Amino acid sequence: MSTRGLSKGRRHSPKRRGKRVLISCNAKVTEPRYFRALCEELGISGALIHIVTSDAGKDPLTLVRGVAKELERDRNEAKKEGFEPYHSAWAVTDADRFGLSEAQALARRSGVELVISNPCFEVWLIDHRCVCPENCADAKPCQDYAAKVGVIESTDHKRASRSKMKDVSIPSIEGRVREALANADRHNTQQKKLVRDSDPDNKAAYSVWTDAPKLVRVLMEQ
Template structure:
């Protein structure tokens, strides 16, 4: 098995995405080595997978292998599964996309650090990231149902089982900007670290 490339390092350098293409992209040199294979694991069996599988096909995504997989169970189990798949299948990076929801977060965060998995929390849930494509989201969100209600303020017929990526494509740049302005997940509510994955895929 060949050695894995360096771990992605969080950066708040800006990216510019719009109309499905890159219009400007800036990053500090030396932040991250060029990647060739990224594994993204999530315990979201529909919404997250549909979004991520569409996102990876965008023309601004840097060429390379990006695979999205479903891992059932708690965030800790998702991290564990991502690390196992990465080592078994020789991916350069492993990411875990998880909701805070009702879970305790410390065990998964500690395991992610120990196994070199990039853990992306959304508090309370992934729908926060989707709302940020459409507008600001700064007030406390009680749970996933309330987050879905917030999203329906922008997409009246929102159905988590039938995500239409075209409704979010042009808002990725704005979602990144807005997510960065929120507090740090997993503690802040609302918050999401999904912007880190977007920057990793595009730089």
């Protein structure tokens, strides 16, 4: 009896790729540089972490839409090809963008995790050296303080203006992620969390803040 036709009815075990993670950043330099360096420090294979900047500079809603679209495409391909889809998908943005509440609503409907840093991602970088102070509630003071503690540096070494200091100084943060998590917990208070979760556009009520620890803890569990 031929068995050629039987294989069509069998269920095949998915091909394991590990816990794949999608990270879409609203910046072209700082956030991608940080997450690539962190993955290298943690020994995470580049095949498991997909970092994209195709929607860099756009509003949070557009950023989340792009992640949701890629997440759906990957799910369909995974089902068709028999591999595991993304374990999680993240949209990383600063709070100085408009439409955070709309972006959060779409993220929740789409299975996307929205990572907001208020006022900017430098809050999380500062946490690697000290607890980000409350006077970093606006982007420029926060970036100035990040430069002062040495966690960002100029991408143009011929010009030392702080407006150019947008790359991450990896040596200043390397090996300090657990310290950063502890420091973030100190300024990410429960009162701020209530506002962050219910009304992310009310930025003045939950600064300083960063959701980065959620994503970082997922990466640490890889």
